[in-house]
Amino acid sequence: MRKKTFLTALLTGVLCGSVFGGTDSTSSTTPVLVELFTSEGCSSCPPADKMLANLDRLQPVAGAQAIVIEEHVDYWNHDGWMDKYSSSAFTERQSVYKDRFKLNDDYTPQMVVDGETQFNGSDAKAAVKAIEEARGKPKVGVRLSAFSVEGKAAHVHVEADGLTSAIGAGKADVYVVIALDRAESQVLRGENKGRDLKHVAVALAVNKVGTVNQGEAFRRDVAVKLPSSVEAANLRVIAFVQKGDSGEVIGSALLAANGANAEAVLKGE
Numbered sequence: 001m002r003k004k005t006f007l008t009a010l011l012t013g014v015l016c017g018s019v020f021g022g023t024d025s026t027s028s029t030t031p032v033l034v035e036l037f038t039s040e041g042c043s044s045c046p047p048a049d050k051m052l053a054n055l056d057r058l059q060p061v062a063g064a065q066a067i068v069i070e071e072h073v074d075y076w077n078h079d080g081w082m083d084k085y086s087s088s089a090f091t092e093r094q095s096v097y098k099d100r101f102k103l104n105d106d107y108t109p110q111m112v113v114d115g116e117t118q119f120n121g122s123d124a125k126a127a128v129k130a131i132e133e134a135r136g137k138p139k140v141g142v143r144l145s146a147f148s149v150e151g152k153a154a155h156v157h158v159e160a161d162g163l164t165s166a167i168g169a170g171k172a173d174v175y176v177v178i179a180l181d182r183a184e185s186q187v188l189r190g191e192n193k194g195r196d197l198k199h200v201a202v203a204l205a206v207n208k209v210g211t212v213n214q215g216e217a218f219r220r221d222v223a224v225k226l227p228s229s230v231e232a233a234n235l236r237v238i239a240f241v242q243k244g245d246s247g248e249v250i251g252s253a254l255l256a257a258n259g260a261n262a263e264a265v266l267k268g269e
Helices: 003-012 045-058 088-101 124-135
Strands: 030-036 062-070 110-113 117-120 142-150 153-160 171-187 196-213 218-224 235-242 249-256
Touching: 030 045, 030 249, 045 062, 045 088, 045 124, 045 153, 045 196, 062 088, 062 124, 062 235, 062 249, 088 110, 088 196, 110 124, 117 124, 117 142, 117 218, 142 235, 142 249, 153 171, 153 235, 196 218
Parallel strands: 030 062, 062 196
Antiparallel strands: 030 110, 110 117, 142 153, 153 218, 171 196, 171 235, 235 249
């Protein structure tokens, strides 16, 4: 497929996922974390939201698994529409990236790939290039298992391999993200008034759960509090390992609730 057609597919979603082969568990792929800082109050964000969904669905870069997260910032909430998915914690996380990338200000939509590359979140060409580059970097193995929802908390077992000399760090932080698999809003006010906005992988929280060290594997059972309105079957869990100094993401993993044992996922409901 020619690159022009391929990039158009990312933006419009006109091609089916099978064109690019998806992320079959039997294939050899390198996980790459793709964060999108966005807002329902920003008129420039819906195209980026759509492109993120297409990255998630089409998985267009051979040898890479794009693990996507939408992080809704709160600084657009003053402009007539309160984004119910927004959080000051995501704004703070974006601000850390702003300082690392030496930017003058935060902006939306902003896409960050493996903590190392940032660009306008609607730029399909930049997204493909960044994922291709991240695919070739040294990574540590990250695994998620034993996912369940009990009462108002999500439980998951997280493992990460010990860091190697190739990683270039003695320690790194381990994060767990609980996200809505799918979400939708009818926007009544603000810049997107009258629009029906669809989202994927909408982060509810980004939680630091520990540290992995050189030559020492990380294993932990993690519990994360959930809002009472969340449906267990509409969740996905993401774990990633990130260097504290440079912000480089050196490993990530995804577990979708609809891919786990349904009885375990719905326990306690």
